[in-house]
Amino acid sequence: MSEANLILDYAVDLSLWILSLSFLVTLIRVIRGPTLPDRVLALDMLVAVAIGFIAVIGIKTGYVLYVDIAIALGLVGFLTTVAFARFILTRGKTEDDLLEEHNQAERLKNRPPRHAPARGDKQGEGAATAERPSASPPTSSDASAPTSSDATKERP
Amino acid sequence: MSLFLVNVLLALAWSAVTGVFSFGNLAFGFVLAMGVLSLIREQVGSVGYFSRTRRVVSLALLFIYELILSAWRVAILVLSPRMDLKPGIFAYPLKVDRDFEITLLANMITLTPGTLSVDVSDDRRILFVHAIDASTPDQTRRDIAEGFERKIMEAFR
Amino acid sequence: MTIALTLLSAAFVLIGALFALVASIGLLRLPDLYSRMHAASKAGTVGSGLLLIALAIHAGEAGVMARALAGVIFFLLTAPISAHLLAKAAYAVGYRLGPTAVRDEMASTVEEQTSGSI
Numbered sequence: 001m002s003e004a005n006l007i008l009d010y011a012v013d014l015s016l017w018i019l020s021l022s023f024l025v026t027l028i029r030v031i032r033g034p035t036l037p038d039r040v041l042a043l044d045m046l047v048a049v050a051i052g053f054i055a056v057i058g059i060k061t062g063y064v065l066y067v068d069i070a071i072a073l074g075l076v077g078f079l080t081t082v083a084f085a086r087f088i089l090t091r092g093k094t095e096d097d098l099l100e101e102h103n104q105a106e107r108l109k110n111r112p113p114r115h116a117p118a119r120g121d122k123q124g125e126g127a128a129t130a131e132r133p134s135a136s137p138p139t140s141s142d143a144s145a146p147t148s149s150d151a152t153k154e155r156p
Numbered sequence: 157m158s159l160f161l162v163n164v165l166l167a168l169a170w171s172a173v174t175g176v177f178s179f180g181n182l183a184f185g186f187v188l189a190m191g192v193l194s195l196i197r198e199q200v201g202s203v204g205y206f207s208r209t210r211r212v213v214s215l216a217l218l219f220i221y222e223l224i225l226s227a228w229r230v231a232i233l234v235l236s237p238r239m240d241l242k243p244g245i246f247a248y249p250l251k252v253d254r255d256f257e258i259t260l261l262a263n264m265i266t267l268t269p270g271t272l273s274v275d276v277s278d279d280r281r282i283l284f285v286h287a288i289d290a291s292t293p294d295q296t297r298r299d300i301a302e303g304f305e306r307k308i309m310e311a312f313r
Numbered sequence: 314m315t316i317a318l319t320l321l322s323a324a325f326v327l328i329g330a331l332f333a334l335v336a337s338i339g340l341l342r343l344p345d346l347y348s349r350m351h352a353a354s355k356a357g358t359v360g361s362g363l364l365l366i367a368l369a370i371h372a373g374e375a376g377v378m379a380r381a382l383a384g385v386i387f388f389l390l391t392a393p394i395s396a397h398l399l400a401k402a403a404y405a406v407g408y409r410l411g412p413t414a415v416r417d418e419m420a421s422t423v424e425e426q427t428s429g430s431i
Contacts, residue, residue, distance in 0.1 A: 004319040008371075011323035015330035015364075022330075022337040029340045029349075037346050037403040041353055044395060045340055048357040051388075052333050055364040055381075056326060064377040067368060071384040074391070081395035085402040092406050179375035223389075227332055227359035230352050234339035243348050243410060245417050266393035267358070272350055273393075274400045286347045286400065 012060050019056065023049050034100050040084040047077030159205045163189045211311040218307060219264055226269035233288070244290030245274060248283045248297055250305075257308055258283070264304045271296065322370040329363030332356050345410060346403060354396035358388055 026049060029042040051070045058066030163186065170185030171177050194206055233239065252258055262273040262283060270288045277284070287296055339352025362385045369381035410417055 004316040004323075008319050008323040008326075011326045015326045018327075018330040018334050022334040025334070025337040025341055029337075035346065035403075035408060037399055037408060038349065040399060041346065041349055041396075042340055044399075045337060045353045045357050048353070048361045048388075048392075049333050049337065052329060052361040052364040055361070055368040056330070058368050059322065059326065059371045064368075064372045064374065067365070067372075067377055067380045067384065070365065071380065071387065074384060074388055078391040078395055082398055085395070085398040088399075088406055089402040093408070179379055223355070223359060227356045230339060230356045231332065231335040234335050234342060234352060234356075239342065239344075241344075241348065243345065245347075245410065262397060263390065263393040266354055266396055267389070270351070272347065272354065272400065273397055274347070274404055286350075288348055288351050 008059075012056055015056055016053075016060075019049055019053050023053075037088060040081060040088070043084075044077060044081045047073060047080070051077075159193065159200070163193060166192065208311065211307070215304075215307045215311045218303070219267070222264075222268040222303075226267060229269045241288055242291045243286065243288050244293075245284055245286045246290055246293035246296070248285050248300060250276075250281055250283050251301070252305060252308060253280065255280075257312060261300075261304055261308055264308075265300060268304070271300070318370055318373070322367040325363050325367035325370065329360045329367060331360075332363060333360035336360055346408060347400060347410060350396050350400055354392050358392040362388055 023046065026042050026045050030039050030046070033039055051074055054066050054070040054073065058064060058070075166189030167182055167185035170188055171182050174181060174185075190209075193200070197206060233241070250258060250261070252261060258276060258280060262276070265271050265273045265283070265285055272286045273283055274286050275284045276282070285296075285300075287293070290296075333356070336352050336356035339356060340349050343349045343352055365381045365385050365388075369378040372378065372381070
């Protein structure tokens, strides 16, 4: 019995360290962005990690009241993400996002020559697929209701 | 649904008779009442109730299994030193048409390996799914249709 | 019996914490927003769910167990919904897939929708 409790104590301490590490790693994503949805996703993940934290501390201290706090925090986190999604929808893209995308496209354009030919080829293909959305509306307006199978055949 | 009510009432009766209203005793009473109802299923016409319960339970078990599998796959993918992924969005033609079923299917798709539902078309006939490996969308479509969608249709209609 | 339950809850605590760590590493390493959502919505949910289940096992009281399980079910229901809403909003506004994407069958439909509504 006491040995099992000792193992549980070690496991709880170790998992608190692991959770702290994961908190920090998620924080890096919040800071780096690059776009608002990325940050919102990372904040959502922070809430999930915080709930895990609360559960582990509940085990460590024996206060079962922490379960209620965890559930309340989960509710708040869910509502926050929903509110942020609404906000993203109404706000649209900012100029920062457009600038970031432009920079990324520039970087992609410059990259292929520096790598091996096979990889460069693959990335060229990727860039072509990324271009596709801008080219697609004419084809879709011809066929007014494209079914999925048509869509796959059109874009092999 | 009335049979479910009878089941709950029988569980309450069991708790009242034994005099213990704890969670475990109520659950035991529920299982016991279910056994009793299954004994007289021919007489009270509860055959559908039991086969539906079994199908709902099998859907739930499949869901838990797939959830664990998907978390494991994500772990493998994330920890592998060279990430070689081909993400993409593909369209999935829905066979289920009720709001509740579409919601359930979309939720399950999100929590299963490699797929994440992004949007439903306005006419509710197409579900757009983001897959972490979209190189073989037909295979993934067949998996969803023969796995979750079939089970949902079995369980709820 | 109690020894087995204690060991089980210790194992759940460790596995749950490791899944949370994997989810956050995935958030950092994966290339674009939609791929990151996979990591956050799956591994993150399983991680915090396992930790709550460990708490339920450790407490051993019926009330705490019921609340912890209710919390787990609540997360299982809400995590996909928030991921779905975020993905939908991001896509509708125009954040596209990353450069590694191989297909995008949604592009035509959404541009028809959003040109009218926004």
